[in-house]
Amino acid sequence: MMDEKLLINLKKQSTIIRKHVIEAVYHAKSGHPGGSLSSADILTALYFHVMNVDVKNPNWEDRDRFVLSKGHCSPVLYGALAEKGFFNKEEIVKFRQADSFLEGHPSMRYVPGVDMSTGSLGQGISTAVGMAIAGKLDKKNYNVYALLGDGEIQEGQVWEALMSAAHYKLDNLIAFLDHNGLQIDGNITDVMSPEPVVDKFRAFGWNVITIDGHDFVQIIEAINEGKKTEGKPTMIVAETIKGKGVSFMENEAGWHGSPPNEEQRNKAISELDEILTKLEVE
Numbered sequence: 386m387m388d389e390k391l392l393i394n395l396k397k398q399s400t401i402i403r404k405h406v407i408e409a410v411y412h413a414k415s416g417h418p419g420g421s422l423s424s425a426d427i428l429t430a431l432y433f434h435v436m437n438v439d440v441k442n443p444n445w446e447d448r449d450r451f452v453l454s455k456g457h458c459s460p461v462l463y464g465a466l467a468e469k470g471f472f473n474k475e476e477i478v479k480f481r482q483a484d485s486f487l488e489g490h491p492s493m494r495y496v497p498g499v500d501m502s503t504g505s506l507g508q509g510i511s512t513a514v515g516m517a518i519a520g521k522l523d524k525k526n527y528n529v530y531a532l533l534g535d536g537e538i539q540e541g542q543v544w545e546a547l548m549s550a551a552h553y554k555l556d557n558l559i560a561f562l563d564h565n566g567l568q569i570d571g572n573i574t575d576v577m578s579p580e581p582v583v584d585k586f587r588a589f590g591w592n593v594i595t596i597d598g599h600d601f602v603q604i605i606e607a608i609n610e611g612k613k614t615e616g617k618p619t620m621i622v623a624e625t626i627k628g629k630g631v632s633f634m635e636n637e638a639g640w641h642g643s644p645p646n647e648e649q650r651n652k653a654i655s656e657l658d659e660i661l662t663k664l665e666v667e
């Protein structure tokens with residue numbers, strides 16, 4: 386069982402990262418809050434409990450890698466990296482502004498801690514497969530993590546990458562599917578259904594685990610199981626809520642790529658602060 390104190394710390398950390406997401410898109414007056422909020426707990430577990438990284442040496446060759454294949458969710462990655470200490474938190478309110486290194490889609494050239502530039506959906510997972518193959522060839526112990534969107538997997542390239550990962554027995558690769566059920570225009574099942582995703586991933590030769598993507602115990606146990614699995618890559622299908630943590634954004638496709646106005650920003654921040662206050666008491 387997970388230590389109670391660790392659990393509360395992870396919950397606090399993900400709430401703080403959610404606040405960064407809101408501030409980033411509010412100040413930029415653009416960006417993608419919905420899918421950033423749905424994946425905040427996964428990134429928190431990775432960066433604050435699982436991944437072996439060095440903030441002083443972001444390009445350390447033995448580090449674990451993370452590829453945000455759904456690159457539009459840069460606000461959650463920037464929030465996690467800033468909280469981890471890769472760069473100053475004050476940069477976050479400059480998100481998407483002309484003189485900022487925090488572009489709408491993450492760039493590995495400019496942002497310390499970003500392992501791959503992403504944004505064109507479908508491509509990130511292929512680069513994660515490449516990193517995992519490199520790790521095997523170089524006899525390195527690092528693991529590669531990737532996060533895919535459930536709309537993103539409509540891209541054919543994703544399935545080529547999944548096929549390669551199984552073929553090369555990449556048990557150093559653990560991917561997450563942020564299964565929030567929504568893409569830019571509505572329900573994934575209405576637009577172009579990728580279901581049944583679990584059966585498809587299994588048929589492509591992956592070890593598949595389904596979890597509640599907002600439950601830290603389940604996230605961490607699934608990662609541990611993935612690490613132990615030999616001869617196969619692991620796909621963690623995380624059932625999530627798009628917009629999680631901000632009441633009026635939850636399960637609303639309209640919040641995929643819209644920024645909050647001042648009133649909405651204030652409401653979102655006060656809801657998240659309320660969660661933090663409750664966690665302080667626990």
Ligand SMILES: Cc1ncc(C[n+]2csc(CCOP(=O)(O)OP(=O)(O)O)c2C)c(N)n1
Nearest residue numbers: 420457504505506534535536537567568569
């Ligand atoms: C190749 C490509 N086509 C279209 C887009 C525009 N786009 C950005 S986000 C998005 C929807 C993604 O939905 P999903 O993968 O479910 O993301 P999430 O719900 O996690 O935000 C689209 C079509 C893109 N970034 N790349």
Ligand SMILES: [Mg+2]
Nearest residue numbers: 535536567568
């Ligand atoms: Mg989605």
